[in-house]
Amino acid sequence: MAGDLRLWRDLRGLTQARVALGRVGTGVPTAAHLAFQADHAAARDAVWSALDVPALLEKAGAIGLTACRVASEVPDRRAYLLRPDLGRRLRPEGRATLPEAAGCVVFVVADGLCARGVQTQAMAVIAACLPSLAKAGFAVGPVVIAEQARVAIGDEIGAAMRAAATVVLIGERPGLSVTDSLGAYLTWAPRPGRTDADRNCISNIRAAGLPPLAAAAKIFWLLAAARRLNATGVMLKDEQPDCSALSASQDPVLTQETE
Amino acid sequence: MGFAHSINGTRHVFPDLRRLMACATPFRSGDALAGVAAGSASERVAAQHALADLPLRHFLNDAVVPYEDDDVTRLIIDGHDARAFAPVAALTVGGFRDWLLAETTDAFVLAALAPGLTPEMVAAVSKIMRLQDLISVAAKVSVITRFRNTIGLPGTLSIRLQPNDPVDAPRGVAAQILDGLLLGAGDAVIGVNPATDNVDNLCRLLELLDGVRDRLDIPTQTCVLSHVTTTMLAMERGAPVDLVFQSIGGTEATNRSFGVSLGLLAEAHEAGLALGRGTIGQNLMYFETGQGSALSANAHHGVDQQTIEVRSYAVARKFSPLLVNTVVGFIGPEYLFDGKQIIRAGLEDHFCGKLLGLPMGVDVCYTNHAEADQDDMDALLTLLGTAGVTYVMGVAGADDVMLAYQSTSFHDGLYARALLGKRPAPEFEAWLDRQGLAAASGAGRMPASLLRALPGAA
Numbered sequence: 001m002a003g004d005l006r007l008w009r010d011l012r013g014l015t016q017a018r019v020a021l022g023r024v025g026t027g028v029p030t031a032a033h034l035a036f037q038a039d040h041a042a043a044r045d046a047v048w049s050a051l052d053v054p055a056l057l058e059k060a061g062a063i064g065l066t067a068c069r070v071a072s073e074v075p076d077r078r079a080y081l082l083r084p085d086l087g088r089r090l091r092p093e094g095r096a097t098l099p100e101a102a103g104c105v106v107f108v109v110a111d112g113l114c115a116r117g118v119q120t121q122a123m124a125v126i127a128a129c130l131p132s133l134a135k136a137g138f139a140v141g142p143v144v145i146a147e148q149a150r151v152a153i154g155d156e157i158g159a160a161m162r163a164a165a166t167v168v169l170i171g172e173r174p175g176l177s178v179t180d181s182l183g184a185y186l187t188w189a190p191r192p193g194r195t196d197a198d199r200n201c202i203s204n205i206r207a208a209g210l211p212p213l214a215a216a217a218k219i220f221w222l223l224a225a226a227r228r229l230n231a232t233g234v235m236l237k238d239e240q241p242d243c244s245a246l247s248a249s250q251d252p253v254l255t256q257e258t259e
Numbered sequence: 260m261g262f263a264h265s266i267n268g269t270r271h272v273f274p275d276l277r278r279l280m281a282c283a284t285p286f287r288s289g290d291a292l293a294g295v296a297a298g299s300a301s302e303r304v305a306a307q308h309a310l311a312d313l314p315l316r317h318f319l320n321d322a323v324v325p326y327e328d329d330d331v332t333r334l335i336i337d338g339h340d341a342r343a344f345a346p347v348a349a350l351t352v353g354g355f356r357d358w359l360l361a362e363t364t365d366a367f368v369l370a371a372l373a374p375g376l377t378p379e380m381v382a383a384v385s386k387i388m389r390l391q392d393l394i395s396v397a398a399k400v401s402v403i404t405r406f407r408n409t410i411g412l413p414g415t416l417s418i419r420l421q422p423n424d425p426v427d428a429p430r431g432v433a434a435q436i437l438d439g440l441l442l443g444a445g446d447a448v449i450g451v452n453p454a455t456d457n458v459d460n461l462c463r464l465l466e467l468l469d470g471v472r473d474r475l476d477i478p479t480q481t482c483v484l485s486h487v488t489t490t491m492l493a494m495e496r497g498a499p500v501d502l503v504f505q506s507i508g509g510t511e512a513t514n515r516s517f518g519v520s521l522g523l524l525a526e527a528h529e530a531g532l533a534l535g536r537g538t539i540g541q542n543l544m545y546f547e548t549g550q551g552s553a554l555s556a557n558a559h560h561g562v563d564q565q566t567i568e569v570r571s572y573a574v575a576r577k578f579s580p581l582l583v584n585t586v587v588g589f590i591g592p593e594y595l596f597d598g599k600q601i602i603r604a605g606l607e608d609h610f611c612g613k614l615l616g617l618p619m620g621v622d623v624c625y626t627n628h629a630e631a632d633q634d635d636m637d638a639l640l641t642l643l644g645t646a647g648v649t650y651v652m653g654v655a656g657a658d659d660v661m662l663a664y665q666s667t668s669f670h671d672g673l674y675a676r677a678l679l680g681k682r683p684a685p686e687f688e689a690w691l692d693r694q695g696l697a698a699a700s701g702a703g704r705m706p707a708s709l710l711r712a713l714p715g716a717a
Contacts, residue, residue: 005705005713006705007703007704007705008441008700008703008704008705010705011434011437011705014430014431015424015428015430015431015434015435015655015660016425016431016660017423017434017435017438017655017656017658017660018655018656018658019434019438019656020438021655021670023700023701025677026670026673026674026676026677026678027674028670032656036633036657036658039658040627040632040633040665043627047627047628081592081596081628082291082292082593082596083292083593084292113628173626173627173628173663174627174628174663175627175658175664176627176658176663176665177658177660
């Protein structure tokens with residue numbers, strides 16, 4: 001590859017990083033500076049984006065699932081950012097509306113740090129899971145749409161519904177180049193008090209990362225393995241065949257950020 | 260024992276040292292989340308008054324985390340140098356602030372004092388200091404470390420070249436290294452955060468970085484920032500490990516949450532020394548810290564996040580590191596909400612680390628869910644430059660495409676050096692001059708000499 005490089009800007013073909021921006025004095029040229037500002041603006045707007053819940057309810061219906069909506073104890077987005085503890089707790093009025101789904105797999109669709117990718121991809125991931133789950137004898141409960149939620153809200157939801165497992169599909173912290181990434185957190189026998197060590201995480205679910213179909217295959221593989229082990233978490237190693245090690249990294253950074 | 264101070268006719272009482280320290284801390288979201296922040300502005304300033312009246316000696320007999328429960332406390336107390344402490348032994352915290360600011364307190368005096376200070380003394384005085392105090396005292400401190408070059412000389416500002424790639428692709432890493440070198444970065448270290456922490460991947464990245472350094476004969480050091488146990492495995496396999504990296508915290512339980520102990524760090528340090536790879540010095544540990552990690556690990560013992568942060572510097576100084584940096588804006592808004600909190604925390608961490616004798620760098624950074632932007636980073640970088648920060652990060656275009664956060668760019672490093680008249684480490688500066696890199700980047704050229712760095716090049 002060295003032979004193709006003559007100019008500084010030729011580095012751009014080798015990485016998605018912001019290399020070879022040029023320099024004006026010690027500064028970044030105007031076009032590159034404004035491009036950065038635009039990407040930061042998109043990421044900021046993504047953090048403050050909200051779920052369109054009616055649209056999600058309709059999508060759930062379209063894939064043959066009933067759905068209900070709940071919210072965490074967080075009063076607003078600013079409080080969501082400041083009080084992760086409140087984002088893990090369900091508002092009591094929501095808990096009362098949750099239907100029982102004993103022994104079922106329950107999908108929880110949560111906004112997390114960015115609602116955008118959740119809105120566009122979560123139902124596609126769920127739809128892609130359904131045929132294999134049905135074939136393997138898993139019952140799937142109603143979809144729960146949770147607003148201003150952190151990952152652990154799934155524990156309270158799962159316990160209230162008596163679910164066998166929860167799959168929390170939640171928006172990940174947006175970066176400058178990625179503002180539509182989903183994480184999936186699987187918890188067997190969910191109940192309040194579960195920790196990261198009790199879950200399996202699949203991150204970077206998006207078209208240009210781990211696409212929804214591949215994510216669905218991995219969710220199914222992990223659920224089937226969890227049923228055999230009767231557990232998720234550190235005991236359950238992702239040994240799904242034919243899968244690049246990097247497509248489902250358990251990056252602790254990403255994990256913490258949504259937790 | 261308790262503490263109290265009356266202000267504007269109201270008496271504020273603080274039942275113990277932890278509570279006093281926490282209430283005296285300038286407001287930040289992490290202390291509110293932990294439930295230890297002062298309840299009002301008046302309570303905070305009352306705590307600052309009471310803290311200012313406390314003799315420094317008090318900290319030798321009253322631990323914020325019990326001695327029996329915590330090996331970091333034991334390290335601090337057992338390692339205290341009473342002779343070095345003597346010049347300030349009769350002072351209160353408030354008197355210590357005045358003493359630090361006095362013209363007669365210079366670099367030599369401060370270097371001699373460092374072993375006599377405990378983290379809690381340093382944290383305490385920082386809580387009653389304004390930004391200009393934190394800057395002007397830190398600027399007096401000189402901490403110099405060496406491995407293949409000399410870091411921290413007066414008038415220098417070093418840069419860590421941070422070429423992270425989302426999938427650890429060799430050419431993506433190499434392209435960012437070339438970009439950074441063209442813009443004068445890399446004298447602190449060329450250091451990659453790996454996307455996956457396994458030993459095969461670590462060895463591959465170590466060979467890549469060492470190959471670039473060796474082929475271009477760059478007077479610097481390389482590092483892949485893996486867990487210390489993974490790095491030890493790589494050393495056993497004969498991989499070229501220059502610096503041994505680890506994230507550390509200020510309590511035994513925080514360190515346990517990171518999967519390390521003081522004994523394990525000592526073992527890793529010995530293993531690194533045994534390789535003998537430093538050419539002009541043997542400072543080879545590289546530590547990262549950051550306010551909030553103890554609360555995040557539920558290991559804070561009710562102590563405010565800044566005091567716990569400074570305790571982690573006691574862990575760092577035990578191992579004579581080449582580099583320490585606080586990743587100040589990475590942890591998120593629940594710990595440091597906005598630019599104001601991030602800026603203050605960065606200057607506190609730098610001041611406290613320097614006073615304890617550490618080669619202190621700062622990752623001037625923010626995430627997209629924090630209330631901060633490039634203007635805040637410019638402010639903090641410029642302030643840290645005036646405070647004499649040892650090094651800052653250099654990331655292509657300020658956008659870390661692997662960790663999804665914004666840090667300082669290669670351009671930012673050039674800016675700070677040019678504005679403040681700072682230079683790179685001298686050995687590295689001589690190398691940059693020989694390569695003619697500043698002229699090349701100014702003209703948009705890629706010098707042929709640099710292309711030897713690329714994987715597959717002869």
